[in-house]
Amino acid sequence: MTYRLTVLVASTRPGRVGRQLGDWFAELAVEHGGFEVDLVDLAEVALPFHDEPHHPSEERYLHQHTRDWSATIDAADAFVFVMPEYNYGFSAPLKNAIDYLYREWQYKPVGFVSYGMTSGGLRAVQMIKQVVTTLKMMPLNEAVTVFLRQALDADGRLIRTEALDGAAGQMLDELGRLAPAFASVRAAVAH
Template identity: 75%
Template sequence: MPRLNVIVASTRPGRVGRRIGDWFTEVATRHGAFDDVRLVDLAEVALPFHNEPHHPSEGRYVYRHTRRWSETTAAADAFVFVMPEYNYGFNAPLKNAIDYLYREWQHKPVGFVSYGMTSGGLRAVQMIKQVVTTLKMVPVNEAVTIFLRQALDESGALIPDAGRDAAADVMLDEIARLSAALSTLRVPA
């Protein structure tokens, strides 16, 4: 039963990321390629700035928050990062969450639902691809890009958009294919 973790990267008060994460989780559940779709909100995970004394590749975690994060991440077969763009890059809480772990990310596909005001988060996605490939993750080219000026109504709610839903479905198709193809590499030797 493949599991998809939808990781909401923004942790700041007043963020729109959780609303986008909720929307994407509904779309992914409806899509049906993954039997288990979990929303993982980094604001709720509440990882402190990386404080483990050992290198993540050793997997020797001292703190309970790291062990919980490791279990949540290791259980997933694929990921979607719901991520904002801050100053032409990805945000620090997402990088911090990634840096806590090593083996838990390996040989798993990752998709991106990015959002921002002027580029829809595309610059942040390009930057984070360097990070995820170093961890042996496989980023998919298909993505969902949300331009907030057009995507939110006056109350800040996400406006329904059939094109955005279709882009999510195409990305989920590719993530599911890659998850199945990479599954043999995730089996412990």
Template identity: 70%
Template sequence: MPRLNVIVASTRPGRVGRRIGDWFTAAAVRHAGFDEVRLIDLAEVGLPFHDEPHHPAEGIYLREHTRSWSATTAAADAFVLVMPEYNYGFSAPLKNAIDYLYHEWRHKPVGFVSYGMTSGGLRAVQMVKQVVTTLNMVPVNEAVTIFLQQALDDAGELLPDPGRDEAADLMLDQIARLAAALAPLRAVAA
């Protein structure tokens, strides 16, 4: 079975992204379609602004934080990006984390749990799809979209939502199928 990394893309203090990431990680574990599910919080990873002198396609990493990020990313067979929308786009920490690497992303499916106010993060997802497809990742069609004004209680916690749970299961089904289908391409690339 494939290994899944759930990446929380917001690093802003007071963010809701970690709570959404925790919810989704629990949903992925319950789904049971993955050998391993890891929550990767970019706020904890703490990558500085891209500081490697070599192009990522060369795979020559001089900094320990890059080698660690490379190993974490290479070990996964699939990804889910838990991502906010900032000013109609995706977060700078997410773009930075993606740009650190190249081969580690190739031939792996990626799903999206987006959140925001009026668009639920959909515009940011459309923008990041251009980036991930350039890296030969395969975005899945199913997604989880969270409209924060309807999803949070007065304390800022996620309200239960059977529709959101169903959307997560559908996306996880698709990610697991694609991870298996793309495995031969990942094997050849390795």
């Protein structure tokens, strides 16, 4: 069975490097061969600030954008969040996208491609682990950390290195081990 990996680009800021990193990681994930890969860009999804009147756990979605978002997240077996660090935290659009839903996130592994100028996004990853574990997601220890001062060339393009590609490969291997196990858990909970 092939499992579906959703690579979620979390930055919506004009001029961001997140989409470039998302494209790079999605390409590596396809080459890895262990997943059907979907790239989802929050800038393209364009969710409004959470506007559903009912608690997400009720799954009584009034808006079409929420129903579409639910279907996208529900279809995934695993996630990789491509996420910047803003002021020691993760981005507001990512938190908003997470908060729209509840059950759709549950019992799925999540990896992180984080980036930033000084910490490579590590502080944002530590902060989001509290959020994803509350949703019964399994955050991976394997991660890709991108220090932008060293990772971009003079034109702002990613400099691919063995270290970055190797870290991505390790994370994909771990996602490949966990996705089937968590699919079994979701099946057991559904019955």
